[in-house]
Amino acid sequence: MSRTPNDTITWGMMLRKLPAIARAVPRIVKGMKLANVQDLTQPCGLGWCFEQATQRNPQGPALLCGDTVLSYAQVNAQANRIAHYLLAQGIGKGDCVAIFIENRPQLLISVLAMAKVGAVSAMLNTSQTGDALVHSLALVNPVAVVVGDERVAAFNDVRSRTALSSGRTWWVADQDSGDVPSGFVDLMADCADYPGDNPACSQQVFCNDPCFYLYTSGTTGLPKAGVFRHGRWMRTSTSFGLIALDMQPDDVVYCTLPLYHATGLCVCWGAAICGASGFAIRRKFSASQFWSDVRRYRATTLGYVGELCRYLIDQPVAADDRHHSVNKMIGNGLRPGAWSTFKTRFGVDHICELYAASDGNIGFTNILNFDNTVGFSLMGWELVQYDQASGLPLRNLQGRMQKVPRGQPGLLLARIDEKAPLDGYTDPAKTEKTICRDVFVPGDRYFNTGDLLRNIGFGHGQFVDRLGDTYRWKGENVSTTEVENVLLQHPQVAEAVAYGVEINGTNGRAGMAAITPSESLATLDFSELLQFLHCKLPVYAVPLFLRIKVKMDTTGTFKYQKTRLKTEGFDPCGTGDEPVYAWLPGTDTYVRVDRQLATRIQGGQLRY
Structure with missing residues (x-):
């Protein structure tokens, strides 16, 4: 990422933000209280949050996709029917169920049902086939799998290499689906007669209970499964939905990002649930249809990655580029060169760039709407010197790591403590490899993000590059x-x-x-x-x-x-x-x- 002359945040820039800071303080205080669940017996997480949103906005749109508009009450009732069915099938707290469905409402309804019974959804990458798919399943040892009709062929190719029984291989019809494929059980049909009221078990899910397994690229060449707990769901949805975006019931988030990734699933959907707002999705991103969809759904908020923004900028300029209701967007990877171009051309007021990793313990958010920054983090972090060849942090003769001067790129380390625990991976050995010990003082622990950032002033970071064995x-x-x-x-x-x-x-x-x-x-x-x-x-x-x-x-x-x-x-x-x-x-x-x-x-x- 190239640095532009205006990137450094000065005292003058901060002073001009004082009115915005004053307006943000009450919701930041409220958000921090909601996000940091201290009571280990207090109900929380995805299922609990969705039930709260349903009480707040029962008839408001919860999921929008194509011509389908489902209210919070409808989505909640459908997820409840699946949850009661799952309980009857012996699926309970802590059980892992693999989810293999492309972006559509049934994906999120299935995930919500799992969260309500305390089961853990393993969010399979829908691009995966063959050995990588087998590996992803073996990592989490699921007791069941939910397969969308569009992924049946890919699943059947590896089915004989899994230990999943046909009785717990559930199928979810697609728009043009025919009969139930051989060896599958029709999930939606079988749960239709179950009650639509909230199951009691959704009140028995707590902050330390795992919610998802999200897959990241592994240095061995095969994915790793990161644990995403319900307490972290609370922190994510509240931090972005309330503190960063101040989402309300009349807001709609439009998200075309894959929902097996944390940005779409946790940040964008979590922000919508936090505000009892609408969540509009599309099966696959389309640059030519993007703004038509935005206007169709009356979206106020966009979920993005930098590549998506570049594709939109590359589209021919149109007279109605600014004819929409979007005033804020949240995502990551927007380059400085495209930042001002996007903001100016499409008239989006607030670009809430973030930095986070599904397998990490830290998040940065651009709450104050500065340009070209991932914002600041309330967690402890440092930028340290690193070896350019290996990407590993350097230690001095005393065995300690060395901080880089302000404005210089350094390897981002995130302090691991009670406020920022590290959930890690399903494999403890892989988790241990990411932890740096005795970094500055004996006994301290930091998560090695493997990413380069620079501090551009007032605790605001700017993403520079990825290191190591992934790009x-x-x-x-x-x-x-x-x-x-x-x-x-x-x-x-x-x-x-x-x-x-x-x-x-x-x-x-x-x-x-x-x-x-x-x-x-x-x-x-x-x-x-x-x-x-x-x-x-x-x-x-x-x-x-x-x-x-x-x-x-x-x-x-x-x-x-x-x-x-x-x-x-x-x-x-x-x-x-x-x-x-x-x-x-x-x-x-x-x-x-x-x-x-x-x-x-x-x-x-x-x-x-």
Whole structure:
């Protein structure tokens, strides 16, 4: 992320915000009380919050999708019927149920029902197939699975590799669904005759009970399952819904983000529930239909990632670009270069950029509406020096880490304490690897986020980059190890190193891999290789660029020189006599990159 001259927050800028700060103080105080549930026996969490919202706004729209509009009372009653059915089937508190449905109301209703009985929803990435899907299921050992009709084929491909019984393999019809597939039970039909009143067990869910398992990219190349507890749901929904956005019953959040990720599921939906507001969703993001949907649903609030905003900016300018009711938006990854352009063109007053990770314990929020910042955090955090090659924090001769000067990028560490506990992963060993101990004083503990931020003044952070073995592209985290492992499965690839490279005007980093052919470049079929990668990887993880190396460069300790590869990128002027190939938009093979093509890509003439 490049730094602009106006990024530093000054005393003058803070003074101009005093009226906004004064208005925000009462709801910040109220929000902090609601968010920090101290009583371990106090009912809280998703199910409890939704029931409170239903009491507050029973006939108000809760879920909107296409022509469907469901009120809070309707959604709550449907979730209750499923909850009572689940109890009758022996599903109870602490049981894990995998959810494999694309963005539609039935996904959220199913998740809400699980929360009411105290079951844990494992939010499967709907792009996953094959080995990755099997791994994700095995990580959480679900007692049941709910499969949308649109994902039946993907599930059936791996079904024999799971231990799930057909009696607990529930199916949810889609718009054009036919008969119930063989080996599935129709969830909505079977629960239809169960009562629609709130189950007593929704009052027996407490802050330390897990609500979701959310998957993140693992350094081994396969996903990790992060634990998201009901207490954290309270903190998330209240922090964003009340403190940051001041959501009200007449607000509507429009969210096209995938609901298996925390930004869509917890931040956007949580903010809507906190305000008893409407939540409008779409199966897949559409840049051409985006503003039509916004006007159709009378949305006041947008959920976004930076890539989504770039796609909207790239659309032709229209006379009605500002003809909408949106005055605030919440999300992450909006680059400084696009920030003012988006705000000005579409007339959105408040960009509430945030920083958080589903597997972490810290969140930043841009409550005061400064530009180009993720805002501030009420949790303890520090930015420390790090090794550029490994991405690991550095320690001095005394064994302590060293803070970076203000304004300089540093590795973000989040203090782990009672106010900011670390829920971690389902695998305790993986959780332990993220914890830094004895950082500044003996006995202290910090969560290593693996991200670079800079402090631009008054405790406000600015996101700089991701470190380590993942990069972000198309709003998704990509594991370099997963990409490398898949490439090495191809018989014509002997060695592979995956990494992310920057393309001007895009968010995140595009996938690139340096590969050494098993035989020779002449025998490598690029069309077949691309088809192979598409079968094995989600589309966002397929490398856009390939660099062909006769021999891979390693350090003295036999580690690949990934930092240098990232720096040299895909420009043939930087790669010397090693050819680079690119998968261009709308094509089905890789083509050789020359200087002219590299210039066109960096100049934005090809839309990635």
